[in-house]
Amino acid sequence: MAHAHAHTVKRYKGLMDWLTTVDHKKIGILYLIAGGLFFLVGGLEAIMIRIQLWKPLNNFVSADTFNELITMHGTTMIFLAAMPMLFALMNAVIPLQIGARDVAFPFLNALGFWTFFFGGVLLNVSWFTGGAPDAGWTSYVPLAGSTYSSEYGVDYYVIGLQIAGIGTLIGGINFLVTIINMRAPGMTFMRMPMFTWAIFITSALILFAFPALTVGLVALMFDRLFDANFFNVANGGNAVLWEHIFWIFGHPEVYILILPAFGIISEVISTFSRKRLFGYSSMVFATVLIGFLGFMVWAHHMFTTGLGPVANALFSIATMLIAVPTGIKIFNWLFTMWGGSIKFTSANLFAVGFIPTFVMGGVTGVMLAAAPADFQYHDSYFVVAHFHYVIVGGLILGIFAGLHYWWPKMFGRMLNETLGKLTFWTFFIGFHMTFLIQHFLGLLGMPRRIYTYLDGLGFNEMNLISTIGAFLMGLGTIFFITNIIVTAVSGKKAAGDAWEDGRTLEWTIPSPAPEYNFAQTPLVRGYDAYWKEKMDGHKEMTPAEPLGSIHMPSPSILPLFMSIGLFIAGFGFMYHNYFVGGGGLALTFLCMLIRSLKDDHGFHIEPDELHDKGVKA
Amino acid sequence: MKRWNVGKRLLPLFAGMMLLLSACGRADLSTLNPQGPVAEEQFGLMKLAISIMIIVVIVVFAISLYVIVRFRRRPGDNKIPVQVEGNHKLEIIWTVIPLILLVILGVPTVNSVFGLSKDYSKDPDAIQVEVTSHQFWWEFYYPQYDIHTAQELVIPTGKKIAVTAISGDVLHSFWIPSLAGKIDTNPGTAVANGTANANKMYFEATKAGVYLGKCAELCGPSHALMDFKVKAVDEASFDRWTAAQKAPVALPSDPAIKDSLVKNCLSCHAIGDQGVLVYPSLTDIGSRLTVGGILVNTDEAKYDNEGTTYENLKRWIEDPEAVKPGTLMPKVELTEQELDGIAKYLSELKIDYEK
Numbered sequence: 023m024a025h026a027h028a029h030t031v032k033r034y035k036g037l038m039d040w041l042t043t044v045d046h047k048k049i050g051i052l053y054l055i056a057g058g059l060f061f062l063v064g065g066l067e068a069i070m071i072r073i074q075l076w077k078p079l080n081n082f083v084s085a086d087t088f089n090e091l092i093t094m095h096g097t098t099m100i101f102l103a104a105m106p107m108l109f110a111l112m113n114a115v116i117p118l119q120i121g122a123r124d125v126a127f128p129f130l131n132a133l134g135f136w137t138f139f140f141g142g143v144l145l146n147v148s149w150f151t152g153g154a155p156d157a158g159w160t161s162y163v164p165l166a167g168s169t170y171s172s173e174y175g176v177d178y179y180v181i182g183l184q185i186a187g188i189g190t191l192i193g194g195i196n197f198l199v200t201i202i203n204m205r206a207p208g209m210t211f212m213r214m215p216m217f218t219w220a221i222f223i224t225s226a227l228i229l230f231a232f233p234a235l236t237v238g239l240v241a242l243m244f245d246r247l248f249d250a251n252f253f254n255v256a257n258g259g260n261a262v263l264w265e266h267i268f269w270i271f272g273h274p275e276v277y278i279l280i281l282p283a284f285g286i287i288s289e290v291i292s293t294f295s296r297k298r299l300f301g302y303s304s305m306v307f308a309t310v311l312i313g314f315l316g317f318m319v320w321a322h323h324m325f326t327t328g329l330g331p332v333a334n335a336l337f338s339i340a341t342m343l344i345a346v347p348t349g350i351k352i353f354n355w356l357f358t359m360w361g362g363s364i365k366f367t368s369a370n371l372f373a374v375g376f377i378p379t380f381v382m383g384g385v386t387g388v389m390l391a392a393a394p395a396d397f398q399y400h401d402s403y404f405v406v407a408h409f410h411y412v413i414v415g416g417l418i419l420g421i422f423a424g425l426h427y428w429w430p431k432m433f434g435r436m437l438n439e440t441l442g443k444l445t446f447w448t449f450f451i452g453f454h455m456t457f458l459i460q461h462f463l464g465l466l467g468m469p470r471r472i473y474t475y476l477d478g479l480g481f482n483e484m485n486l487i488s489t490i491g492a493f494l495m496g497l498g499t500i501f502f503i504t505n506i507i508v509t510a511v512s513g514k515k516a517a518g519d520a521w522e523d524g525r526t527l528e529w530t531i532p533s534p535a536p537e538y539n540f541a542q543t544p545l546v547r548g549y550d551a552y553w554k555e556k557m558d559g560h561k562e563m564t565p566a567e568p569l570g571s572i573h574m575p576s577p578s579i580l581p582l583f584m585s586i587g588l589f590i591a592g593f594g595f596m597y598h599n600y601f602v603g604g605g606g607l608a609l610t611f612l613c614m615l616i617r618s619l620k621d622d623h624g625f626h627i628e629p630d631e632l633h634d635k636g637v638k639a
Numbered sequence: 640m641k642r643w644n645v646g647k648r649l650l651p652l653f654a655g656m657m658l659l660l661s662a663c664g665r666a667d668l669s670t671l672n673p674q675g676p677v678a679e680e681q682f683g684l685m686k687l688a689i690s691i692m693i694i695v696v697i698v699v700f701a702i703s704l705y706v707i708v709r710f711r712r713r714p715g716d717n718k719i720p721v722q723v724e725g726n727h728k729l730e731i732i733w734t735v736i737p738l739i740l741l742v743i744l745g746v747p748t749v750n751s752v753f754g755l756s757k758d759y760s761k762d763p764d765a766i767q768v769e770v771t772s773h774q775f776w777w778e779f780y781y782p783q784y785d786i787h788t789a790q791e792l793v794i795p796t797g798k799k800i801a802v803t804a805i806s807g808d809v810l811h812s813f814w815i816p817s818l819a820g821k822i823d824t825n826p827g828t829a830v831a832n833g834t835a836n837a838n839k840m841y842f843e844a845t846k847a848g849v850y851l852g853k854c855a856e857l858c859g860p861s862h863a864l865m866d867f868k869v870k871a872v873d874e875a876s877f878d879r880w881t882a883a884q885k886a887p888v889a890l891p892s893d894p895a896i897k898d899s900l901v902k903n904c905l906s907c908h909a910i911g912d913q914g915v916l917v918y919p920s921l922t923d924i925g926s927r928l929t930v931g932g933i934l935v936n937t938d939e940a941k942y943d944n945e946g947t948t949y950e951n952l953k954r955w956i957e958d959p960e961a962v963k964p965g966t967l968m969p970k971v972e973l974t975e976q977e978l979d980g981i982a983k984y985l986s987e988l989k990i991d992y993e994k
Contacts, residue, residue: 079943085860085964158857164826165809165858170774255826255836261810262825262836295710301725326812326823326855328838331756335749342741342748346734349695353733354725356702362720363712374707381699385692392744394751395684397820398670401812401855465685467668467816469855472863476933477942480665557719 034577042577044128047535049135050113051432054425056139057106062499063146064098067091069496072456076489078477088473089156090175094146096159097179100275101186102142104417108282109138109193111424112221114432116197118528118535119215121206121544121551126199128575129617134192136585141186144592148178155179158471160272161242163253163264168246174596180243181592185585187236194228197221206527207566208546212306215526215550216292216299219306220285223313224278230317231274238267247595262327269320277316279413281309283420284351287373290423291355293523294370295362298550301354308347308354315344325393326400334393341391348384352377367521368442372423375450379419383411386461401471404464410457422449422502429509430516434534438513441505445498452494459484459491525553530563538572541632571626578622584613668851670816677755677819677842684751691740759801759841766794770804772811772824772854775861775963776919776932786884787909789919790932792852792869795877796844805837812855815869818842821855844871849928860965864933872993879992887911888922888988896980903971904981910988918968925989930955931963949986953978 034042043049071091074082083091113131117124125131148154155175157166166176201222205214214222242264244250251257253264292299299305321329321337329337355377364370386408390396399405422445429437463484468475475481516533527544528535530552542565548554555563587610594603663671673679759765770792771778779788794800804813806824814821819842827836844850854865872880888911891897905914908921925948929935934944934951946954956978959968973981 085863089857089860089862162810162857170809170859260836261827295720296712297720298722298724300723301730304725304730326821328823328825328836331753334756335752338748338752339745342745345741346737349733349737350730352699353702353729356699356706357723357726357729359706359710360702361723362710363716363718364707364710365712374703378696378700378703381696385695388741388744389685389688389692392684392688392748392751394681394748394755394820395688397755397822398678398681398685398816400821401814402670462663465670466664467670467851467853469814469853469863471857473860474863476935476944479668 039577041582042132042579044124044132044575044577044581045537046113046117046125046128046131047432047537049131050110050115052135053106053110053113053138054432056135056142057103057110060098060102060142060146061104061107064095064103065496065499067095067098069492071095072489072492074473075475075485077486078475078479078482080474083473085473086153086156089158089471090149090154092471093155093158093161093175093179094149097145097155097183098142099413100159100279101183101190102138102145104279104413104421105190106138106142107421107425108224108279108417109135109190111282111286111421111428112193112197115428115528116200116218116221117204118431118531118539119218119526120201120204120209121527121540121546122200122204123539123543123572124575125196126203127196129578129581130192130196132578133581133584134189134196136189136581137192137588138186138189140585140589141182141184141189144185144589145178145182148175148182151178160268161264162268163242163245163261164255166242166264167253168249169254177243177246177596180239180246181596184236184239184243185588185592187232187239188588190228191232191236194225194232197225198229201225206540206543206546209551212303213546213549213551216288216302216305216309217282217285219309220281220288223309224281227274227278227281227313227316231271231278234267235271235275238264238271241267247598262324265324265327266320269323270317272323273320274313274316276409276412277312279417280420281313283376283417283424284309286420286424286427287355287376288358289526290369290373290427291358292550293427293521293525294365294367294373295359296365296523297358297362298525298553299354300357300360301350302549304350305354308350311347312344315340315347319344322391322393322396325396338391338393342388345384345388352381352384365523367426368437368439368446369423369426371443371446372419372426375446376416376419376423379411379415379450379453382458383408383415386411399464401469402464403460403468403470406470407457407460407464410460414453414457419450419453422446427521428528430520430533431528432534433509433513434516435509435513436516436520437509438505441501441508445501445505447498448494448501449498452491452496452498455491455494456488457491459487463488519552525550527551527563538574538627538632541572542569543567569629569632571628572632573624573626575624576622578617580613580617584610587611587613665851666817667849668816670820672817674848674850675818675843675845678817680751680755681820684747687747688744691744695737695740755840757841758839759799760803760839762799762801765799765801765841767801768792768794768803770802770813770824771807772804772813772858772865773807773918774809774859775854775865775966777813777852777854777865777867778807778919781881784881784884786881787916787920788884788923790867790929791923791927792867793877793880794844794869794871795874796847796871797874799841799843802840802842803837804840809858810856811858811865813840813852814855815842815850815852817850818844818869823856844869847871847873861963864931864963866929866932868928870928876993880990883990883992884922886990888913891980891984893980896977896984899973899977900981900984903973903977921985921988923988923990924952925986926991931959931966934962947986949982952982952985956982 074080153173153175164170241252245252251259253259253261288299319341322341325334390399426442468481518532519529520533544563545566587606591603591606666672673682767782769780779792804822804824806826811824812821822838822840825836850869852867907918908914909916910921930951936948937945940946955962959966
């Protein structure tokens with residue numbers, strides 16, 4: 023049976039290979055490219071926002087354009103840049119870290135990428151079709167309803183995010199199943215690397231949080247396209263309901279973003295300190311607790327909505343409680359480094375820079391949790407500063423750390439260290455310059471999302487400093503892109519254990535990993551499996567199985583076409599052309615039908631092929 | 640002994656920090672320079688939180704710095720550090736200490752949450768104000784006096800102002816940083832059919848003066864321009880103001896201007912008891928500090944958005960969209976004479992109440 027299917031499956035080359043791939047490593051790279059491009063788009067929008075605000079009464083962009091810029095900056099950065107780049111690292115690393123040959127559902131993995139990608143493209147097409155969404159990334163009704171946003175902008179938001187959201191949900195489920203089912207023999211839950219744990223909890227959060235967003239978006243879509251009355255106050259709907267639905271998704275989303283960064287930091291710091299992660303079990307416990315509490319605090323985004331003192335008091339206290347597990351993590355990282363032998367590679371610079379930066383974002387979070395004081399902070403630049411400290415100072419520094427750390431494993435080449443350090447220092451200094459001062463702008467009375475401000479209010483100098491900082495961050499990003507190009511052209515080839523201090527399974531195989539990851543599934547004998555073998559004097563892992571033929575999933579073009587179908591359908595419904603809408607859906611359903619009816623058993627890689635491939639890679 | 644020295648050295652640092660914070664910003668705009676008991680209580684909570692958080696930040700920074708310097712890998716160092724699994728005593732310490740800090744912050748927080756939610760809307764001694772927000776202006780109604788005004792909230796000092804806030808269209812947020820934190824205005828104007836979602840808050844100004852108010856919730860293109868003013872005056876002046884609001888107002892003497900005003904302006908606006916009260920009342924527009932909330936009236940114009948009341952009115956009426964993108968005020972076809980006459984008449988539409 024095993025041999026019946028060998029070599030019968032068509033293998034593609036070049037572009038077709040990328041369009042049909044179901045290999046988690048290639049999908050990770052696709053996520054990185056797409057997420058990276060959207061990151062640049064969102065960054066450009068940020069720069070334009072800062073140019074508009076560099077002086078009072080500036081008219082670099084109009085009020086309408088400014089609202090489009092802030093809406094698209096937020097939406098793009100959260101949904102199309104940050105999450106995909108996390109998915110890039112998840113895809114590139116998780117199967118390797120748990121000793122698996124792929125994710126549980128490789129086909130779904132490709133589908134998740136393509137739906138995200140086409141959702142994101144749909145959202146950004148709005149710039150060229152008469153106006154991007156402009157009701158803020160939170161899209162509060164009634165402003166986002168059809169009465170006050172009669173253009174198509176917000177339609178792009180509700181439909182684009184629904185399509186992209188499918189991808190995220192699929193990805194979350196896929197990684198939950200992968201981590202539960204596909205760990206190598208011996209890797210019990212309490213032997214899983216911290217990054218795997220973080221992704222495990224993150225995936226669970228995605229599973230519970232994204233449906234709430236989808237429900238909200240569907241309701242808003244019905245309001246806008248078919249005159250439903252979910253949020254239409256005049257016809258008995260409720261505007262505050264949208265705020266609840268949005269933040270029931272939106273707050274866990276914050277932890278969906280930051281928990282993976284916590285995981286990355288744990289790996290990087292431990293590796294470059296040559297030390298076991300301090301308090302591993304309390305780290306796991308803290309991660310679970312943060313994920314759990316993350317669902318009980320959404321109303322702290324709504325203290326000024328008028329929920330009343332009982333709700334405000336409860337949500338204040340619940341929010342403050344999150345500081346405890348977060349504090350546990352911070353001190354565990356510090357004590358991982360304590361007594362270690364810390365090597366400051368660029369990856370570790372980002373990780374070490376993350377700790378104090380994230381603490382600053384965390385403490386302002388606790389300040390915001392005090393509801394009466396929040397009446398002053400809320401929707402002012404203080405909040406803008408706070409969430410950029412958490413998302414940029416936390417998540418983006420984490421992603422940079424992760425990319426510098428796993429780049430050799432993903433691409434087989436070492437990133438240039440000098441350029442890496444240059445990236446860190448410009449980005450890090452630029453970041454603090456942009457956002458530290460914004461705390462004070464908020465406290466001095468500057469509301470957020472304003473396209474201009476009057477002269478003589480005392481905001482001028484601080485806004486100018488903030489704008490200069492934004493340009494420095496842009497410069498840091500340019501250094502990073504330069505680094506990618508330089509490395510691609512003339513980077514040093516990476517060894518399997520690229521940093522020589524690797525502790526987890528991904529470092530036991532060649533860089534980049536061969537198509538099948540592990541020629542033989544490794545046997546895991548403890549936490550930090552590879553480190554344990556090294557300390558016991560072994561050069562490599564003990565295999566858990568004899569060398570044999572390896573079953574691989576076949577590539578498929580169907581995920582691409584399913585997503586194109588949804589993309590077309592989105593346009594059709596938006597412009598009330600039900601013929602086109604139906605046609606798009608028909609394409610998607612047709613692909614699903616083919617997928618269900620066609621028997622595809624994949625193919626096998628035989629042991630004699632294995633050896634060659636392993637060495638070449 | 641040594642530890643006490645460190646504390647003593649840090650004390651002036653905290654004191655300096657607090658001084659810096661409390662001296663920060665304009666008295667009419669900054670949350671760090673509170674001018675009334677509500678903002679003061681909120682500032683007190685902010686100071687407490689900031690002090691606790693500064694301690695946390697200092698501890699983390701200190702440990703980080705020490706670790707980075709002390710444990711950096713020296714060249715040629717190949718030793719394997721001791722692989723520590725954890726330390727129960729330490730882990731308990733950094734779980735319990737944050738909990739204690741949170742209790743220190745949490746108790747006054749809960750206390751303030753309930754204290755500041757006190758309802759003065761039935762208190763006869765408080766001044767009742769119904770705030771209705773619109774794209775992009777503020778409507779104020781004083782039910783005790785049956786007075787409608789716009790853009791400027793005149794209040795007596797030393798009295799509780801009980802605000803009931805709703806929105807006429809999208810979400811807005813009512814914020815006077817130096818007097819009180821914000822409250823959202825939710826849509827649902829129809830109190831009668833039960834869809835009102837009114838929010839209540841109160842505040843008080845101790846000193847007479849003008850305080851800047853802002854809209855703090857994204858509400859459309861001119862969100863940035865949706866400013867208002869709170870004018871706190873002594874009680875006698877306030878009484879004169881309420882009386883003056885009721886005094887009859889004469890329309891322009893020139894019949895051509897009068898006709899144009901009635902036809903073009905009073906179809907949406909009210910002056911005294913004439914016209915329609917759909918959009919901002921113009922009764923005292925000549926004594927307001929701004930036109931449209933954003934063109935500042937002054938005889939010594941320094942910035943782009945400043946001019947005399949007359950100039951500002953002319954600029955506004957001539958092309959409202961250019962001043963406030965997205966405003967509902969249309970560009971009305973007026974002859975040069977009509978524009979001049981109306982702007983001049985409106986700029987002289989003052990009520991005198993401050994002695």
